[in-house]
Amino acid sequence: FAVLGFCRSSLVQTYRYMGNQVLKVFAAKDDEAAAVAFSALINALNELDMVAIVRYVYDRRSQPQVGAAFPLIKNEYECLAYVQLPYMEDLRHYMFSSLKNNKKYTPTEEQ
Numbered sequence: 001f002a003v004l005g006f007c008r009s010s011l012v013q014t015y016r017y018m019g020n021q022v023l024k025v026f027a028a029k030d031d032e033a034a035a036v037a038f039s040a041l042i043n044a045l046n047e048l049d050m051v052a053i054v055r056y057v058y059d060r061r062s063q064p065q066v067g068a069a070f071p072l073i074k075n076e077y078e079c080l081a082y083v084q085l086p087y088m089e090d091l092r093h094y095m096f097s098s099l100k101n102n103k104k105y106t107p108t109e110e111q
Contacts, residue, residue, distance in 0.1 A: 001025065001069070001082070002055045009051045012068045012085070019084040023056075025069065026079045042078045046071040056082060 027038035045052065052069040066087060069080040099105045 003069075004053045004055055004066070006045075006050050006052055009049050009070065012051055016085055016091075017083050018086050018090070019065075023082040024072065024079045025082055026077070039078060042071045042073065042080060045069075045080075046073055052080065053085075054082065056084075 027035040041052075044050075051071075054067055054069050056065045056067055057063075065084050067082050067084045069082050072079050072081045
């Protein structure tokens with residue numbers, strides 16, 4: 001993971017989520033300093049109601065992904081929950097005509 005920036009959590013709409021999984025990201029088990037820094041990041045994101053916009057690559061052969069990392073704080077643990085987001089070219093904006101104004105789709109008296 002590489003942090004690209006931060007934004008308000010309200011700006012990341014749920015209908016833009018991609019993929020079929022949510023990844024939980026934890027600090028390294030044996031690195032106390034990393035765990036403290038990671039915990040500070042998670043708590044800061046939670047207090048400010050922000051998310052981290054991150055770049056994720058599974059391995060060298062994988063395509064990079066962009067996603068949002070949400071703070072997730074439970075009694076037993078704290079972590080970031082990663083959800084994949086679309087690239088700009090993945091988004092499609094379609095304009096559809098209204099069904100109310102189309103007589104073909106207006107119900108008849110019998111219906």
